[in-house]
Amino acid sequence: MKPPEPTGPAQLPPAQAVAMAGLVSYQPGAIVSRELVTRAQGRVVLFAFDAGQGLSEHTSPFAALVQGVEGAAEVTVAGQLARVAEGDLLLMPAGQPHALKALTRFKMILTLLRD
Secondary structure, eight states, X not given: OOOXXXXXXXXXXXXXXXXGGGTSOOOTTOXXXXXXXXXXXXXXXXXXXXXXXXXXXXXXXXXXXXXXXXXXXXXEETTEEEEEETTOEEEEOTTOOEEEXXXXXXXXXXXXXXX
8 A cells, every 4th residue: 555645845744643843943033834734725834933023913815723832922813912822722813914922932833714
């Protein structure tokens, strides 16, 4: 039987457990990201933010689900502030302005949901 092929360049192989912690590493003063899955219906991206790093306010035509993996961040969605930490989920509706600032080193999974 042929082994499963990855879903795309540098993406996760299907039907294989992968240790998430080693998929992205923190870089001083930077944001690191890695696409884990890309499909027509959406994308799954793992991010690592150094403390104090963030994303300025922007909008997206797609809804997005943030899953806190490690550390903590402040996320503002349509003017409402939320703290996201390990184990937390936050839904960001499509078309709503949002921003993020890492309070500590912060890793998150971002799932973009296309309609």
